[in-house]
Amino acid sequence: MALELHPDVAVLAPLLGTWEGSGTGEYPTIDDFAYVESITFSHVGKPFVAYTQRTKHPDTGLPMHAEAGYLRVPRPGSIEIVMAQPTGLAEIYEGAVVGGDAPLVLDVRSTSINSTPTAKEVTVTERTISVTGDDLHYTFRMAAVGHSLRHHLSATLHRVRE
Amino acid sequence: MALELHPDVAVLAPLLGTWEGSGTGEYPTIDDFAYVESITFSHVGKPFVAYTQRTKHPDTGLPMHAEAGYLRVPRPGSIEIVMAQPTGLAEIYEGAVVGGDAPLVLDVRSTSINSTPTAKEVTVTERTISVTGDDLHYTFRMAAVGHSLRHHLSATLHRVRE
Numbered sequence: 001m002a003l004e005l006h007p008d009v010a011v012l013a014p015l016l017g018t019w020e021g022s023g024t025g026e027y028p029t030i031d032d033f034a035y036v037e038s039i040t041f042s043h044v045g046k047p048f049v050a051y052t053q054r055t056k057h058p059d060t061g062l063p064m065h066a067e068a069g070y071l072r073v074p075r076p077g078s079i080e081i082v083m084a085q086p087t088g089l090a091e092i093y094e095g096a097v098v099g100g101d102a103p104l105v106l107d108v109r110s111t112s113i114n115s116t117p118t119a120k121e122v123t124v125t126e127r128t129i130s131v132t133g134d135d136l137h138y139t140f141r142m143a144a145v146g147h148s149l150r151h152h153l154s155a156t157l158h159r160v161r162e
Numbered sequence: 163m164a165l166e167l168h169p170d171v172a173v174l175a176p177l178l179g180t181w182e183g184s185g186t187g188e189y190p191t192i193d194d195f196a197y198v199e200s201i202t203f204s205h206v207g208k209p210f211v212a213y214t215q216r217t218k219h220p221d222t223g224l225p226m227h228a229e230a231g232y233l234r235v236p237r238p239g240s241i242e243i244v245m246a247q248p249t250g251l252a253e254i255y256e257g258a259v260v261g262g263d264a265p266l267v268l269d270v271r272s273t274s275i276n277s278t279p280t281a282k283e284v285t286v287t288e289r290t291i292s293v294t295g296d297d298l299h300y301t302f303r304m305a306a307v308g309h310s311l312r313h314h315l316s317a318t319l320h321r322v323r324e
Contacts, residue, residue, distance in 0.1 A: 044225035044228070045224075046248070050228065050230070050248070062207075063206035063207060068212070068214070069230070080278040080279070083246055083252065084230060084245055084246035084252065085244060086208070086232035088234060089244065090245065090274070091252060092278055094278065094279070112252070113276075114274040114275075114276050116236070116242040116244065116254055117236065117242070118242065
């Protein structure tokens with residue numbers, strides 16, 4: 001598709017493409033773990049960018065986590081993310097986006113997290129995503145199952161397709 | 163992928179694959195409209211089925227709507243859906259699933275709808291999805307922008323890939 005990126009989300013252009021890399025995770029309730037990850041940001045010319053993600057176990061290759069969502073820029077400098085997780089969570093994030101000539105940085109915090117009756121309790125999540133050239137790094141912080149907000153995930157990926 | 167479908171979601175096997183077809187929409191606040199649609203239900207061997215959807219204008223081919231989510235079966239006969247929409251909505255649905263030897267029917271209603279500050283107000287949504295062989299039909303009802311729950315969308319699709 002040679003569709004032009006919608007001007008409302010032009011600041012997100014550095015995200016577009018498919019990224020591959022690896023990350024590590026930790027939380028008080030679980031053993032530390034590592035994962036390999038594939039992320040795709042895409043668009044169809046409308047004022048949003050679509051996001052999908054999958055992680056796999058680094059040794060067995062078995063699927064671990066997945067999520068899907070959409071990014072919008074309601075006004076310059078602001079960003080909204082809507083996210084669905086197969087663990088039973090539907091999240092809304094709001095935050096700031098800095099781009100232009102600088103590396104792209106998205107810094108968002110959940111404003112609401114809805115969950116199905118069988119989902120684990122997650123009360124707050126924060127994500128920071130930064131892109132410099134073909135390198136993407138993110139961190140993920142979470143307050144869940146009775147623990148306060150703390151570091152959970154960190155990963156570095158490289159763009160493998162535009 | 164020759165991964166086996168997770169037994170928790172075995173009842174959803176008739177959904178798997180890619181579906182194409184067309185639908186029509188109506189609501190008091192907008193003109194009636196038609197669309198062509200592509201839906202994919204997929205899995206990675208974990209206890210959920212992933213869902214993505216895209217609609218296009220039947221004449222221009224331009225993208226109209228998209229959404230992505232995950233289906234889970236918390237116990238036999240019940241279904242949960244987590245959905246993200248680029249319009250700024252994050253929805254949780256709960257409802258019933260009937261399958262086995264009969265046609266597959268999913269009947270769900272939103273239990274919570276979270277939205278970004280710029281999203282239109284949607285208070286309740288209901289979806290009914292039925293699959294008979296390679297034919298899928300759904301209806302979508304919605305209470306939004308001050309109107310009570312009423313018919314919004316109806317579409318029929320045919321399975322084009324397993």
